[in-house]
Amino acid sequence: MKNKPCFAAIKMLAVVFGLALLAGCADVQPWERGTLARPEMALETDALDAALIRHTYSSKEAAAGGYGVGGGGCGCN
Numbered sequence: 114m115k116n117k118p119c120f121a122a123i124k125m126l127a128v129v130f131g132l133a134l135l136a137g138c139a140d141v142q143p144w145e146r147g148t149l150a151r152p153e154m155a156l157e158t159d160a161l162d163a164a165l166i167r168h169t170y171s172s173k174e175a176a177a178g179g180y181g182v183g184g185g186g187c188g189c190n
Contacts, residue, residue, distance in 0.1 A: 157163040
């Protein structure tokens with residue numbers, strides 16, 4: 114009987130995990146969307162810099178990474 118899992122603890126863990134997932138959900142009101150659309154809120158602040166990093170990454174990995182670039186590992190696409 115010692116090795117049998119405690120189903121109450123498993124249920125409680127599942128409930129806590131589910132509530133943690135729901136905590137990140139939020140309704141964004143139309144008047145709040147302007148704040149979220151500001152350039153400071155972007156994940157990539159500089160589009161040119163992000164493109165250069167993606168190009169360097171795909172060149173060093175010797176594979177096309179799904180960013181719309183092709184070519185080999187030499188960096189000459």
